[in-house]
Amino acid sequence: MLVLGIESSCDDTCAAVLDKENHILSQVTQNQLIHSQFGGVVPELASRCHLQTLLPVIDEALNQAHVDKKDLQGIAVTSGPGLLGAVLVGLSIAKGMAYILRIPFVGIHHLEGHIFSAFLEENIFFSPHLCLVVSGGHTQLILVPQKGSYQILGTTLDDAAGEAFDKVAKMLGFGYPGGKEIDQQAKKGNPLAYHFPRACPGKENYQFSFSGLKTAVLTQLKKNPINNLADSERKQKIADLCASFQAAVVEVLINKTISAANQWKLQSITVVGGVAANTALRAAFEKKCSEQNMRVFFPKPSLCTDNAAMIAAAGIFRLAQQENSPYNLNAFANLSLADWNRKNKSSRINLNPILNNLHE
Numbered sequence: 001m002l003v004l005g006i007e008s009s010c011d012d013t014c015a016a017v018l019d020k021e022n023h024i025l026s027q028v029t030q031n032q033l034i035h036s037q038f039g040g041v042v043p044e045l046a047s048r049c050h051l052q053t054l055l056p057v058i059d060e061a062l063n064q065a066h067v068d069k070k071d072l073q074g075i076a077v078t079s080g081p082g083l084l085g086a087v088l089v090g091l092s093i094a095k096g097m098a099y100i101l102r103i104p105f106v107g108i109h110h111l112e113g114h115i116f117s118a119f120l121e122e123n124i125f126f127s128p129h130l131c132l133v134v135s136g137g138h139t140q141l142i143l144v145p146q147k148g149s150y151q152i153l154g155t156t157l158d159d160a161a162g163e164a165f166d167k168v169a170k171m172l173g174f175g176y177p178g179g180k181e182i183d184q185q186a187k188k189g190n191p192l193a194y195h196f197p198r199a200c201p202g203k204e205n206y207q208f209s210f211s212g213l214k215t216a217v218l219t220q221l222k223k224n225p226i227n228n229l230a231d232s233e234r235k236q237k238i239a240d241l242c243a244s245f246q247a248a249v250v251e252v253l254i255n256k257t258i259s260a261a262n263q264w265k266l267q268s269i270t271v272v273g274g275v276a277a278n279t280a281l282r283a284a285f286e287k288k289c290s291e292q293n294m295r296v297f298f299p300k301p302s303l304c305t306d307n308a309a310m311i312a313a314a315g316i317f318r319l320a321q322q323e324n325s326p327y328n329l330n331a332f333a334n335l336s337l338a339d340w341n342r343k344n345k346s347s348r349i350n351l352n353p354i355l356n357n358l359h360e
């Protein structure tokens with residue numbers, strides 16, 4: 001089985017081709033640089049960019065995989081959550097291709113894609129496991145009792161972890177998205193230079209909150225402005241702020257994840273989403289999990305941030321179970337993974353008879 005994955009939920013236009021053993025035959029991601037001048041993603045511009053680039057990106061993915069579109073056996077596409085217009089571009093193209101090629105397509109919840117990204121390269125899947133999703137749009141702890149079923153243990157009450165990284169980066173004058181730059185700067189800084197708040201403490205509290213932390217960095221910058229400092233002193237202050245902010249995020253993420261893993265007696269943890277590329281977070285998880293005798297899995301950095309290989313991997317699983325989507329599947333902006341799964345159980349159907357009728 002050869003499956004084309006399509007992802008266009010935010011500001012990355014992505015296509016990938018995978019075979020049924022989850023080998024990535026190609027993975028193409030086109031970043032939309034236009035948003036950096038606005039300090040955040042402009043939804044209308046994102047949709048227009050997807051419209052212009054998605055078809056060439058799909059062609060490129062097919063070329064790199066040396067696969068003719070007629071050889072595809074299925075299409076997996078993000079149907080939400082995300083920017084509605086952006087998701088619609090991918091979904092419409094997926095439906096059009098599926099119709100013309102007479103193959104099934106399946107709508108995938110973006111977070112299910114991230115969950116599959118952790119095991120993609122090894123082509124294994126440990127269950128039960130605990131998944132920490134940390135990205136620009138989401139921060140969630142998800143219990144995965146088995147492949148394809150999910151229980152959400154906690155989520156953020158305000159900003160996502162990546163959003164906090166991006167907002168602090170903006171305060172410090174970095175481009176968008178700024179998580180990677182904070183990661184780099186933090187390597188030169190002292191994580192103990194400032195003590196920033198760790199929100200939602202308490203045993204068995206798996207909710208997150210990062211907006212207070214972001215405000216604490218802003219308050220620090222207002223009280224002690226850095227713009228007029230000598231160059232070397234300013235650079236050191238920026239590095240210290242990055243290291244101290246990052247340490248606060250990492251500590252909260254690790255403590256809550258390990259505590260949930262202990263409560264549910266889980267030995268395997270995955271950390272996925274754009275922030276899972278953070279070097280300090282990866283190192284701290286490796287250390288803590290080895291102390292606790294737990295296994296931790298991260299995708300490689302190019303599979304942490306949004307990509308179509310993870311959507312194809314989730315699609316291969318769904319398609320193998322005959323879980324195809326109907327043509328009236330709509331894009332959605334917001335729906336939890338658990339709710340979406342419940343809703344789609346009844347609406348996913350075996351499309352082949354319908355396709356045959358349509359083409360008669």
Ligand code: KG4
Nearest residue numbers: 135136137162177179274275277278305306
């Ligand atoms: O998963 P992703 O590509 O998009 C969403 O689904 O949201 O995640 C993007 C987020 C951005 O907020 C970006 O700043 C953050 O991931 N990010 C990082 C790093 N690389 C990307 N945050 C911290 N450290 C990094 N190395």
Ligand code: ZN
Nearest residue numbers: 135273305306
């Ligand atoms: Zn994502």
